[in-house]
Amino acid sequence: MKYLMRIGLAAVALLLHMGRNAFSEKLVQKTIELPTYKAFKPFNLLFIADVHRRRIKAELIDFQVDVIVIGGDLVEKGVPLERVAENIKNLRAHAPVYFVWGNNDREVSEDALRKIFVQHDVVVLDDKSVSLFNNPQLRLVGLDHFAYKPDGLKNAFSEVTEQDTVVFVSHTPFDFWKIKRPYSAQLLLAGHTHGGQIRIGPFGMFKKGSIKYKNNRIELITNGFGTTTLHLRLGAPAEYHLLTIIPETKVDE
Template structure:
C-alpha cells in the first residue's frame, strides 16, 4: 500500500514538473496567407503575441526573429494584477526591437491601472487600437489593422472601429476575444482575424479542455488565428496546449 502511495506521489510530482516546463516553453509558429491584392513576390510579416500575463520575453526569442517581421501586434492581456510595471515595460521594449508595436486591451490589462499603462504606452510609442484602425505600411497603404476594446471591461464599438475602412483595404482584424470575429464579419470583410484569450484551455486531457485548442484556419482566401497565448493565468501550468506566438506572412500572389 505504501509503495502504491509513493508511486502515485512520484507520478504526480513528475506530471507537475512537466506541466511547469511546458508553461515556460517558447514556440514560434509560422503561417502564411495568399493575398491577391498584394503584388506578386511582395511579402508582409506580422508578429502576433497575446496573453503574455506574467511571463518575461527573453532575448533568445527576440534574436530568433529580429529582422524577420515588419510589425508587432499584441492581442491583449499584456499584463495582469500583481505584475510589476517594470516587467511590462521590459517586455514592450523587447517587442519594439522587432518593429512598430500595435496593441488591443485584454480583460486583465486594466488590473494594473489604465493610467499606468497609458503613460507607459505613450513613452514607448505603442499604438493602441481602441475601436479604431491604422494603416500598417507606407509601402502598401491598403494594409489596414482594425482593433477593438476589450469586451469584458471596456466598451466595444465595432462600427466605430471600421469607420475609416475603405473598400479597397486589405483588412486585418484583432480582438482579444475571438467571440467578436462574427461581429466584425457582419459589417466588413477582414482578410485575417487575430485573437487569443482562451489559452487553448491551458490544461487539456487529450481532446478535452475548457476551451478549444488554438488554431490557424484558412477559409478560401481568408484566415482566422486563435492563439493558445504566450503566458498563463492562475496556475503557471500547461498540458496539451503549448504556449505560442506567431509569425504570419501575407504573400502577394495571383
C-alpha cells in the same frame, strides 16, 4: 505503499511537465496569402497574446520581423510595471508595436500603461484602424472588446473600404462572428482562451489554439504566451506566431 509512491512520483512528473509547458517558447511559423487590390511587399507579422506574468526575453526574437501585434492581456494584477516596460522595450527593439486591450490589462493602472506605450511609441488600437507600410489599402483593425462600447466595431472599421486588405485583431475570438457585412477582414487574430490551458486529451475548457481557413478568410486563435491563476499547461503549450504575409496574385491590382 509502493503503489502510492508510484502515483506520487507520476503526479510530480506530470506537474513538472505542465510547468515546463507553461514557460515554453514555441514559435509557430506560417505563410499566409491575403487577397489585395493594391500589391504590397511581403512582410513578417509577429503575433503574441496573453503574456500575463511572463517576461519576454530580449533573445526571444532572433528573426526578421516587420510589425508586432500584442493581442491583449499583456499584464494582469500584481505584475510590476517595470516588467511591462521591459517586455515592451524588448519587442519594440525589433519593429513597430500595436496593442489591443484584454480583459486583464486594466487590472493595473491604465494611465500608467498608456504612459509606457507613449514612451515606446506603441500604437493602441482601441476601436480604430491604421494603415501598414504607408499602404492605405492594407489595414490593421483593432477592437477594444472589454470597453463594451456600443459603437466600438463601427468606429474600428470607420476608415476601412471594401477594397482594403484587412488584418483584424481582438483579444477574444468571440468577436469573430461579428466580422460580416458591412465589415470584412481577410485575417482575424485573437487569444484569450489559452487553448483551454489544461487539456485532457481532446477535452478542455476551450478549443486548442489553431489556424483555420473558412468563409474565405483565415482565423488564428493562439494558445497564448503566458498563463493565469494556475501557471501550468497540458495539451496546449505556450506559443507565439510569426506570420509571413504575402499578397495573393489572383486578385487584380
